[in-house]
Amino acid sequence: MSPRSVALSGWGRWPQVEAELTEATTLDGIRGLVGLGAVSVRGAGRSYGDSSLGTRVLDMAHHTRMRSFDRDSGVAVVDAGATIEDLLRVFAPRGWLPAVTPGTRFVTVGGALASDVHGKNHHAAGSFSDHVLWFELLLGDGEVVRVSRESLPELFHATAGGMGLTGVILSVALQLIPVRSGRILQRSLKLPGIDATVAAIETNANWTYSAAWIDCQARGRSLGRSLLLLGEHDTDGGHDPAVNVRRPVAIPFVPPSGTLARPVVSAFNTLYHGRQRAVERTALVSYTSFFHPLDAIANWNLLYGKRGFLQYQFVTPAQAGADPLRRALALISQAPVPAPLAVLKAFGEANSNLLSFPLRGYTLAVDMPATAAALELCERLDRLVLDCGGRIYLSKDARMSPETFRACYPRWQEFEEIRARHGATGKFSTLQSTRLGLT
Amino acid sequence: MRRWCTEEPTHFVLVGRREDTLRAISEDLVTRGCDGTEASIHVGAFRDSEEVAATVAGALEHGRPDIALVAFGSLPEQAVVSATASALTEALEVNGVWPALCAQLLFNALREEGAGRIVLLGSVAGDRGRRSNYAYGAAKSLLATFAAGLAHAAVGTGVSVSLVKPGPTDTPMTRGAGTRGRLAAPDDVARTIVAGVARKQPVIYAPPRWRVIMAIIRALPGPLFDRLDI
Ligand SMILES: Cc1cc2nc3c(=O)[nH]c(=O)nc-3n(C[C@H](O)[C@H](O)[C@H](O)COP(=O)(O)OP(=O)(O)OC[C@H]3O[C@@H](n4cnc5c(N)ncnc54)[C@H](O)[C@@H]3O)c2cc1C
Numbered sequence: 001m002s003p004r005s006v007a008l009s010g011w012g013r014w015p016q017v018e019a020e021l022t023e024a025t026t027l028d029g030i031r032g033l034v035g036l037g038a039v040s041v042r043g044a045g046r047s048y049g050d051s052s053l054g055t056r057v058l059d060m061a062h063h064t065r066m067r068s069f070d071r072d073s074g075v076a077v078v079d080a081g082a083t084i085e086d087l088l089r090v091f092a093p094r095g096w097l098p099a100v101t102p103g104t105r106f107v108t109v110g111g112a113l114a115s116d117v118h119g120k121n122h123h124a125a126g127s128f129s130d131h132v133l134w135f136e137l138l139l140g141d142g143e144v145v146r147v148s149r150e151s152l153p154e155l156f157h158a159t160a161g162g163m164g165l166t167g168v169i170l171s172v173a174l175q176l177i178p179v180r181s182g183r184i185l186q187r188s189l190k191l192p193g194i195d196a197t198v199a200a201i202e203t204n205a206n207w208t209y210s211a212a213w214i215d216c217q218a219r220g221r222s223l224g225r226s227l228l229l230l231g232e233h234d235t236d237g238g239h240d241p242a243v244n245v246r247r248p249v250a251i252p253f254v255p256p257s258g259t260l261a262r263p264v265v266s267a268f269n270t271l272y273h274g275r276q277r278a279v280e281r282t283a284l285v286s287y288t289s290f291f292h293p294l295d296a297i298a299n300w301n302l303l304y305g306k307r308g309f310l311q312y313q314f315v316t317p318a319q320a321g322a323d324p325l326r327r328a329l330a331l332i333s334q335a336p337v338p339a340p341l342a343v344l345k346a347f348g349e350a351n352s353n354l355l356s357f358p359l360r361g362y363t364l365a366v367d368m369p370a371t372a373a374a375l376e377l378c379e380r381l382d383r384l385v386l387d388c389g390g391r392i393y394l395s396k397d398a399r400m401s402p403e404t405f406r407a408c409y410p411r412w413q414e415f416e417e418i419r420a421r422h423g424a425t426g427k428f429s430t431l432q433s434t435r436l437g438l439t
Numbered sequence: 440m441r442r443w444c445t446e447e448p449t450h451f452v453l454v455g456r457r458e459d460t461l462r463a464i465s466e467d468l469v470t471r472g473c474d475g476t477e478a479s480i481h482v483g484a485f486r487d488s489e490e491v492a493a494t495v496a497g498a499l500e501h502g503r504p505d506i507a508l509v510a511f512g513s514l515p516e517q518a519v520v521s522a523t524a525s526a527l528t529e530a531l532e533v534n535g536v537w538p539a540l541c542a543q544l545l546f547n548a549l550r551e552e553g554a555g556r557i558v559l560l561g562s563v564a565g566d567r568g569r570r571s572n573y574a575y576g577a578a579k580s581l582l583a584t585f586a587a588g589l590a591h592a593a594v595g596t597g598v599s600v601s602l603v604k605p606g607p608t609d610t611p612m613t614r615g616a617g618t619r620g621r622l623a624a625p626d627d628v629a630r631t632i633v634a635g636v637a638r639k640q641p642v643i644y645a646p647p648r649w650r651v652i653m654a655i656i657r658a659l660p661g662p663l664f665d666r667l668d669i
């Protein structure tokens with residue numbers, strides 16, 4: 001219960017801060033902490049940048065209890081610290097899966113709701129909060145309210161995607177989806193460039209799951225060459241999501257900064273481009289190897305060395321077509337920044353949350369070491385994204401300016417007003433919210 | 440350590456002093472467990488011999504258990520118990536005397552059935568007294584000797600007795616200031632306990648490597664041990 005002084009960072013390990021971390025195990029403990037003043041809420045710390053950081057941090061990752069599961073409707077109520085992995089372990093064997101999962105199963109349900117995360121099926125299923133029926137939220141004054149779209153619409157739409165700035169999410173009621181198998185029928189297409197990639201994404205939009213790994217080092221006519229992975233739930237076979245098949249391998253030490261690039265580049269390139277000779281291939285794969293391939297290495301974020309890294313993820317509107325993507329990839333491939341790989345996918349319609357990231361268009365995510373050259377590249381990408389009416393994902397961000405934020409999220413003022421009405425102003429803040437000029 | 444295996448339908452009876460916590464744990468067990476998992480709760484504490492007897496009797500009213508797990512305890516700061524008589528007494532009682540009494544009462548009840556397993560939570564801290572936590576350690580070693588004797592007494596009765604000695608584990612007990620070193624994952628410890636109990640192992644180190652580590656620590660000659668900061 002007592003606070004601990006620790007060095008904290010997000011998944012990118014940049015920035016790192018000294019924080020007082022409190023693992024309040026009871027509701028009164030959480031209330032007491034919130035009563036002290038500004039608090040930052042943290043789940044599993046899988047957001048890349050500074051959105052789970054602050055000076056006084058409430059750790060919600062230990063709140064992993066499950067409250068109920070309706071075997072007929074597939075509605076599960078779990079505490080906010082339960083992870084996607086917990087859901088897979090408990091419900092997948094019974095034929096129910098989370099409707100939306102991000103690229104790692106180690107995120108908490110609270111964090112997934114606060115970032116309103118998306119998966120490979122956004123174009124078909126929307127984002128995480130679209131499958132949330134209600135949640136319990138502890139407000140700045142310590143009161144606990146049950147929030148649904150009907151009961152408290154403005155709190156619902158401010159909290160989903162609201163990056164922990166409206167209150168502490170205590171529990172979440174999730175609609176799971178029924179499946180006949182824990183396996184995925186995967187089709188992979190090797191594509192020679194960005195136009196072919198975008199075209200293939202569009203012609204295969206009927207697949208439930210779709211995302212492309214882009215080789216960012218390819219230039220010229222190969223610019224944007226990719227491996228597009230499409231997936232569909234298999235119709236029979238066991239329900240084992242294979243979370244237990246292999247224990248994640250751990251990297252035992254932090255390699256010096258700079259060693260990163262080569263091993264990572266070659267590992268990823270072999271995995272995702274070089275490996276496949278054929279233009280098209282179909283295979284049955286386990287749930288986890290399809291959705292969470294990177295989870296096979298427990299702490300791959302150490303590969304970027306002590307300096308840490310950042311991920312830049314943006315979305316550009318569909319109307320702008322493939323052109324902004326082409327320009328962004330050109331900027332990335334020409335910059336003196338080792339950025340081996342990017343993930344590209346098409347988003348479906350935006351939902352009505354105030355700060356949710358997805359909007360109809362294309363999203364690209366790219367990892368890079370936290371160097372001055374990378375920051376400069378991000379600035380240039382910012383301009384490109386804003387010029388075409390796109391936005392940058394808060395859950396990956398550690399560096400955007402308040403001006404960029406406001407241009408990306410024009411409803412920020414409404415968000416601030418709702419926070420003020422519900423006693424969140426000055427109570428819930430993070431390093432990120434302070435940087436972005438939120439109060 | 441609360442995460443017991445739920446692969447076959449099990450009826451849990453949870454005993455503790457806080458009703459809301461027990462209720463939350465019982466919901467968790469029922470939600471995670473397979474179809475047919477049930478949980479009942481019994482609110483009771485362990486502060487003196489009458490209360491311990493009443494709590495055990497109340498728990499047994501839910502039915503004779505196949506497996507009885509005695510896992511309450513609290514890890515005090517040695518500096519506090521060294522300076523305060525009442526805190527020292529309480530540390531010795533809650534980690535040693537009351538669990539031993541529970542074990543005896545459970546044994547008396549199970550012997551009549553001629554079946555059942557009693558599992559007591561000791562600790563590696565009970566294997567050798569150390570300056571950093573000898574009050575807690577002494578109580579746990581009381582429990583170890585008690586468990587060994589009870590197991591001896593149980594021969595031929597159909598009842599088995601196991602003592603678990605976990606190494607430092609990531610639970611509410613070890614959170615907060617003052618804990619050093621790496622903590623084992625509760626799931627790993629739980630898995631070891633479940634496997635050990637299934638085999639009726641008399642002493643279960645969890646994770647198992649602690650059996651070797653503690654054998655070495657016990658064997659260290661005094662002068663060498665004295666220089667260790669543990
Ligand atoms: C390998 C990898 C792949 C990823 N892939 C994807 C992807 O495909 N799609 C995607 O959308 N994201 C992806 N992400 C990002 C990740 O899903 C989000 O950052 C998610 O929010 C992390 O959850 P967390 O539990 O770690 O939360 P944290 O990182 O701890 O916190 C994230 C935000 O949620 C808030 N928060 C956390 N818990 C609570 C709570 N209980 N109450 C209120 N606020 C809370 C925090 O204040 C913070 O603002 C990926 C991350 C990694 C490391």
Ligand SMILES: NC(=O)c1ccc[n+]([C@@H]2O[C@H](COP(=O)([O-])OP(=O)(O)OC[C@H]3O[C@@H](n4cnc5c(N)ncnc54)[C@H](OP(=O)(O)O)[C@@H]3O)[C@@H](O)[C@H]2O)c1
Nearest residue numbers: 440456484485510511512560562605606607608610611612
């Ligand atoms: N964690 C470790 O590193 C470690 C190592 C070796 C051995 N152990 C032993 O393992 C067992 C389980 O501990 P844990 O790690 O799971 O810690 P824990 O979560 O703190 O569990 C201890 C439990 O004991 C209860 N308790 C304490 N005093 C009590 C009393 N007088 N009456 C009723 N209940 C009481 C507490 O109840 P409340 O919730 O009401 O406070 C708590 O639920 C303990 O015997 C501990 O000594 C732990």
